[in-house]
Amino acid sequence: MSVQGIDQVLGELRSMSALASGQSVNNPAAVSGGPDFAELLKQSIDQVNQVSQDAQAKQVAFQSGDPEANLQDVMVSLQKASLSFQTMVQVRNKLVTAYQEVMSMQV
Incomplete structure (x- = not known):
């Protein structure tokens, strides 16, 4: 797994964490349109x-x-x-x- 892939995964995890805590998501690409x-x-x-x-x-x-x-x-x-x-x-x-x-x- 490349560093870029790890960064993308971390971005998704942060976005999910923000959504779970009720905060607004700063990175909309991580929620939709980003890599699965x-x-x-x-x-x-x-x-x-x-x-x-x-x-x-x-x-x-x-x-x-x-x-x-x-x-x-x-x-x-x-x-x-x-x-x-x-x-x-x-x-x-x-x-x-x-x-x-x-x-x-x-x-």
Whole structure:
């Protein structure tokens, strides 16, 4: 997920918070016409999935003896896939924590 995507998500969360507290929204693009949070999340998950599939394809090519497959490229791609997955898990944990905090708020 890029920094711009994170900024957009934070903008949406701030707008939702302002709406929930009855305040006027300063950023109307975040409420309507802005990127959908679910779509941003889906794109991020798809990117992690694509990195994982690419790493697995390189690993299979190396194991099958493809002369184009380089061990260093395979190892780097596997590490990228691992790091991407770990990052996605941490984002999920933060989202679950934020959801639990919102659900425990008194109205």
